[in-house]
Amino acid sequence: MCGKKVFLGMSGGVDSAVSAQILKDAGYEVIGVYMKNWSKDLPGMKCPWAEDLADAKRVAVQLDLDFRVFDFEQEYKQKVVDYMLAEYQKGNTPNPDIMCNQEIKFKLFAEVAFEQGADLIATGHYARTDGANLLKAVDENKDQTYFLYRIDEEVLAKTLFPVGGMMKVEVKQRAAELEFAVAGKSESMGVCFVGEANIKDFLAEFVEQRSGEIREVETDRLLGMHDGAIYYTLGQRHGLNLTIGLPYYVVRKDMEKNIVYVSQDLNNEELWKDEVGLRDVILRGYFGENTLDVEVRVRHRAVLVSAKLNRATEVLEFAEKQKALAPGQSVVFYQGDKCIGGGIVE
């Protein structure tokens, strides 16, 4: 192993910092890389990229690592941000982090790293790999395979996840022992490129506000107005600007008429489905049969549920009814520890 060149994506957080030390201890020649992605300052919210860059570089210097900055601003804007905006405008609820991993971190970053002489790449994600398979992290609560299911197989074969075998608490403790300045840093929340921004504030910068009606699904009664159906996600409870009585849940959106249909009845049949149609399904590895028994996660950290995937129709049949999934969201498949793929809700 000794002497192999690893390009490690360093975000300025604790996980990639500890990853750097682990790789260095293992005898790799580590090159720290900060990926500068597209960022936009919103009023009252500042994207902390400059601080993150300094934090990442500080750790690299402490460990005496070479450090580089890859500027992916343009590509990020095109591949991730524009995709996200387009999806929202269609009424979907996309996951930009999944897109970012697929298009930037495990594609563009890998390409440039290999061009610059990398033998392997690494990131601070909580996941594991045996070279061929993507495996759940040891710390189930931190497992990030949900965000990684779409990454390229060939890249995965050359990827290391140094903290994937550790518990988060161990990672934090290690960072403190190593006296990393980032040891106590809180985890970044929200969409990475807008910092702490509320996704609604972000969208409002790009999409014209179009007010529309909120109607009760059972009675078609007009309950109030909203400022754009794109801001609402199926199953969502908050943000309906309705002050009366019990909470309402979004059960349907009519994007053409810009109407949001809601219900107070959590058991409303539109909210519960025993199957879901997927698109862009990918499977990692070879599977002979048309139907696959899988466990699925419908969002990051969601409880695993049993389902049957029909590969031909790309329809997923749940063992038990599930709360409706928003179009654009990802459903990720597991068999045991293996993350075997996933698809996007139609």
Next chain:
Amino acid sequence: MIYLDHAAATPVSEKVMRAMQRYYAEDFFNPSAAYLPATKVRKEYEAAKDMIAQVIGAKGVDLVMTSGATESINLAFRAAERRSVLISAIEHPAVLANAKVAAHYDEINVDKFGRVDLDDLRKKISPEIRLISVGLASGELGTIQPIAEIAEIVKAERQRRVSAGEGNPIYLHCDASQGLGLVEVKINRLNIDMLTLNAAKVYGPKGVGALWVAHHVKLTPVVFGGGQERALRGGTENVAGVVGFAVAMQEAEKHLSAEKKRIAKLREILKKVLSEDEAIVFLGNPKRQLVNFLPILIPVIDAERLIFKLEREDIYVSTGAACSASKGEKSRTLKAIGLSDEEIAGSLRISLGKLTSGDDMRVAGELILKAVREERDRLAGSNK
């Protein structure tokens, strides 16, 4: 701790803190109120302004107290009424930002030491220019500008306009944030129209500044409010801050010549240690440089890495101006004196001050050299 970034911030002295303390909980009264304890505060506030003004050879009533140099600069640029302005190519970002909102702005070139090119100024001082703004000393190089000579050129242009019957006035503003306490700043000798002062760089509190304004300069408010500071800057007076500023200014004046000598000696010690590395280039012209500045250039080295290495040794230095460095932008000043991007990346700004001692200089010098050697070794290793 070895603190070598006095150009960025200075610690508030004991004496200044003590002077300020009383105005927070005891003599907290609004200086505009009618009762006696408040009028006493008003008098003390005016006296503090006089103390500040006296150091620069002016009167307290001609000072507009502000929230710092940035606000003073904003106020000074009100005199330009957004017409044509001229600034040096190495001004602080606050000056540049104000110039950019003018109808037209141009930059005066500087030489390789960062000194304003007077011939270029003569060429660019057109009849449309309303305001010229040049800092007393560069915040990155410490280069002291020939303000009095610039003022002569401005004066000649003013006279020309009068004889030609042109009505357009012309003003000269000088940002003296850097240099106060290390060079004598007297308005009659500088012959300027407006002068920006900053408490935070002379061991006074942050968030306190002043703009001295000559009588003939017409200004409009920078903060609209209750008529304070000649109605140019509304808001209840920052009594504690201004008192602190006054004490800091007095202290600075009192110790100026001794401190200048002491720091000049310290700088020589550090320079000597650093000279052991023949690759290190000292920037600026030492004959026309603030004595506390030692900007250096270390070819091929990434200076930011040195900052992170040195901070682990409890030594604090900086690259370029703190404001522009943190945003990942290249220093305009270093570009203006002709450095390449790679050279800029290898530039370190060392600035001494009250917290610096002779022993510090030797320790810091050795540790800087060690950090440089380590970086060179790392680079040599990864090129194999």
